[in-house]
Amino acid sequence: MAAGVAAWLPFARAAAIGWMPVASAPMPTPPPDNRRKQDGLILLNVSGQKFQTWRNTLERYPDTLLGSTEREFFFHEETNEYFFDRDPDIFRYILNFYRTGKLHYPRQECISAYDEELAFFGIIPEIIGDCCYEEYKDRRRENQERIQDDEDSENQNDMVPPDMTFRETMWRAFENPHTSTMALVFYYVTGFFIAVSVMANVVETVPCGTLPNRVKQVSCGERYALAFFCLDTACVMIFTVEYLLRLMAAPSRWNFIKSVMSVIDVVAIMPYYIGLVMTDNEDVSGAFVTLRVFRVFRIFKFSRHSAGLRILGYTLKSCASELGFLLFSLTMAIIIFATVMFYAEKGSSASKFTSIPAAFWYTIVTMTTLGYGDMVPKTIVGKIVGSVCSLSGVLVIALPVPVIVSNFSRIYHQSQRADKRRAQKKTKLGRIAARKSGGTNAYLQYKSNEVTASKAAGQALVCKANPMFDTHHNHLLHCLEKTTNHEFVDEQTFETSLLEVSMAKHPPHSPSLSSGSSSQGLSCCSRRNKRKSFNVPNSNMTGGHRNSIQELSTIHIRERPITNSRSSLNAKFEETVPLNCKQPYITAAIITLPMPPVTRPEDDGSASSPDYSQANIVRVSAL
Amino acid sequence: MSSCRKRCKREMFKFAQYLYRLVTGTLHADSVEDELELSAVRHRPEGLEQLEALTRFNRKELQILYRGFKNECPSGVVNEDTFKDIYSQFFPQGDASTYAHFLFNAFDTDKDGSVSFEDFVMGLSILLRGSVQEKLNWAFNLYDINKDGYITKEEMLDIMKAIYDMMGKCTYPLLKDDTPRQHVEIFFQKMDKNKDGVVTIDEFIDCCQNDENIMRSMQLFDNVI
Numbered sequence: 001m002a003a004g005v006a007a008w009l010p011f012a013r014a015a016a017i018g019w020m021p022v023a024s025a026p027m028p029t030p031p032p033d034n035r036r037k038q039d040g041l042i043l044l045n046v047s048g049q050k051f052q053t054w055r056n057t058l059e060r061y062p063d064t065l066l067g068s069t070e071r072e073f074f075f076h077e078e079t080n081e082y083f084f085d086r087d088p089d090i091f092r093y094i095l096n097f098y099r100t101g102k103l104h105y106p107r108q109e110c111i112s113a114y115d116e117e118l119a120f121f122g123i124i125p126e127i128i129g130d131c132c133y134e135e136y137k138d139r140r141r142e143n144q145e146r147i148q149d150d151e152d153s154e155n156q157n158d159m160v161p162p163d164m165t166f167r168e169t170m171w172r173a174f175e176n177p178h179t180s181t182m183a184l185v186f187y188y189v190t191g192f193f194i195a196v197s198v199m200a201n202v203v204e205t206v207p208c209g210t211l212p213n214r215v216k217q218v219s220c221g222e223r224y225a226l227a228f229f230c231l232d233t234a235c236v237m238i239f240t241v242e243y244l245l246r247l248m249a250a251p252s253r254w255n256f257i258k259s260v261m262s263v264i265d266v267v268a269i270m271p272y273y274i275g276l277v278m279t280d281n282e283d284v285s286g287a288f289v290t291l292r293v294f295r296v297f298r299i300f301k302f303s304r305h306s307a308g309l310r311i312l313g314y315t316l317k318s319c320a321s322e323l324g325f326l327l328f329s330l331t332m333a334i335i336i337f338a339t340v341m342f343y344a345e346k347g348s349s350a351s352k353f354t355s356i357p358a359a360f361w362y363t364i365v366t367m368t369t370l371g372y373g374d375m376v377p378k379t380i381v382g383k384i385v386g387s388v389c390s391l392s393g394v395l396v397i398a399l400p401v402p403v404i405v406s407n408f409s410r411i412y413h414q415s416q417r418a419d420k421r422r423a424q425k426k427t428k429l430g431r432i433a434a435r436k437s438g439g440t441n442a443y444l445q446y447k448s449n450e451v452t453a454s455k456a457a458g459q460a461l462v463c464k465a466n467p468m469f470d471t472h473h474n475h476l477l478h479c480l481e482k483t484t485n486h487e488f489v490d491e492q493t494f495e496t497s498l499l500e501v502s503m504a505k506h507p508p509h510s511p512s513l514s515s516g517s518s519s520q521g522l523s524c525c526s527r528r529n530k531r532k533s534f535n536v537p538n539s540n541m542t543g544g545h546r547n548s549i550q551e552l553s554t555i556h557i558r559e560r561p562i563t564n565s566r567s568s569l570n571a572k573f574e575e576t577v578p579l580n581c582k583q584p585y586i587t588a589a590i591i592t593l594p595m596p597p598v599t600r601p602e603d604d605g606s607a608s609s610p611d612y613s614q615a616n617i618v619r620v621s622a623l
Numbered sequence: 624m625s626s627c628r629k630r631c632k633r634e635m636f637k638f639a640q641y642l643y644r645l646v647t648g649t650l651h652a653d654s655v656e657d658e659l660e661l662s663a664v665r666h667r668p669e670g671l672e673q674l675e676a677l678t679r680f681n682r683k684e685l686q687i688l689y690r691g692f693k694n695e696c697p698s699g700v701v702n703e704d705t706f707k708d709i710y711s712q713f714f715p716q717g718d719a720s721t722y723a724h725f726l727f728n729a730f731d732t733d734k735d736g737s738v739s740f741e742d743f744v745m746g747l748s749i750l751l752r753g754s755v756q757e758k759l760n761w762a763f764n765l766y767d768i769n770k771d772g773y774i775t776k777e778e779m780l781d782i783m784k785a786i787y788d789m790m791g792k793c794t795y796p797l798l799k800d801d802t803p804r805q806h807v808e809i810f811f812q813k814m815d816k817n818k819d820g821v822v823t824i825d826e827f828i829d830c831c832q833n834d835e836n837i838m839r840s841m842q843l844f845d846n847v848i
Contacts (some may be wrong), residue, residue, distance in 0.1 A: 011747060018762055021837055027838065027840040030846075336651065494792065494793035498797070
């Protein structure tokens, strides 16, 4: 809860007078107000710079150094002030946190110095306000990464840990080629062979002069077929061996097979094997030739060797929607202009625009400002449309391209930051929820503390750890409970009670059990028993009838301790008795309809409960 | 017919303006509303002596109160949203905004939509230092939403629902939908002596003064400040 709100607690408590006339139960007594001492100024001397503030301001956060008795260690008798030998510039922000409840992070300060000061004064960095939190986290992460990088580069120069298996060594060699000489050699050899293979594919098709008894030019591939075949075989063998080795060494084979690089590897070597299998059949040779085109995919194997290619691939992937939109708008423009062109040129004779799809080619060539000139409009209307087409081509194509280029870097950084922010948001929501539940848990804790405390006779109700604010706040929440005659419970209890309500809708199994549930005894003090039964599994009896929470109308008051077969089951039941006697509240008119619990084995022993229920329970209707 | 023509002319003028701005590239008109935001609301309260005379707090208490007030609302006034925000922080489990709305109306005696420090401290003076009669008066004022001198069942139901909303969902026993209504029935049975369906201020004060619990609980928060 923000410190500033603490100042409004007196107002909230005063406003609680509005509940009094409608309250259905008397209010609990307020906690003793021992804040009698005057609110004085405190002098803080931080390395010579003097700060002053009210004592109450510092005590808003009792779990920090300045707010707790820990500051007494720094008290300097001679000058009657608290002296801290720390950085005064950063201390300013810390003191402002006490004053305003918000912790800010100064951009000009070093992140580690700031962290040290926070740690010294006992303030957790998670409470930095939203305005500065992102900056803080960014700087912190950069710092961590830098430290991590330094450590990593140190690690890589270390010796390989001796207990790595051969498989792990191999995988490490494949992933980081500069770890060992063997890996480096392998890396360069494969790189060389990829280059050789690609060059061979290219040179194969170059015309190599004529054969002695032929006229036609013949490609080198056909002239030196055997040589090229040997070269191809060698390359493919190397690639196959490499692929198999990687497959063997991979820590997770399925993941490796799914990865892009492995697919590229397979596509690169498949054509060769398919070619081996297929005979020189005329029918399928056409398809076979197409298959050889896939050999060019070997060039993609270079991306293992080049980080830049990988980054390009990744950014293309992340800009896919941008590219898709560009394509879509282009298609729209092409169709529009092609249609108009076709109808404009329909009239002219010997027009090349024979159909709209034929006009597509013209539109694309014109819009990309290529202008081959194989198709030109002849009519005046066609020429006008053609000029509009080329002008708009500049707009449609040339403009989005730089935007996409800048989108690349922006989207790349943005996606990283979006993930960061999502993770931060999750933790922030978690913090807020924790704080909320902390608030309610604190209250429930306070109530259970009250119960356990009142057992030990005369024990002080408020334990030292609770600051005054929490006590008063808890008392306020208690008053609200009394007004409405309902109690705050935590999530799990609420869930269980919901379940039991739905369970207990079944018809009664046995009448003897029906009144057993009424022994729930829902006086307000025994409700506290019930609370105890949830938190501390003492009273099995009330616990056993947990599942019969129903519409509650009258509150039963237990007048004497229940003598019931169950009491033997729970020796500790007697402790709850003093509570009953202490607070004989007459509570509001809420009638309990005793609903039977679901049959449970332990319920069988409650034969005597009907007698007790009639005898001990007094129905009281208040007001 | 003439209004139609006028409207037509106005639209055409606007369109011409739009075309002009389109051509010259100044399509985004500078909004005049931005300037208004600069003049935020500032409020300075009456002097300490006047407040001392108006309320039953002494100087020290007024100083403490004002410091807390100004800390949370540096502009010197609380508007309804801030008020709801602050009040909701005390009741994390439920939804305190409806009750905060009624409370705000009870504090905002001059009905200007904001609670200044004077309103705040005068309300507190009644609640913490007033006689039981005055406190009951204040409570009646809170329940009487339309300030007509009568509390009807509907008004009471609204207030009751607001109070139960503050409890939230996770309560024991489970909150039923008609629990507030039942509570209102009980209240009216007790308070409405002549059974005319409304509670007047005299019936209210009478009945409360005869109730031990209520009288005792009124004194509960006297030493809050």
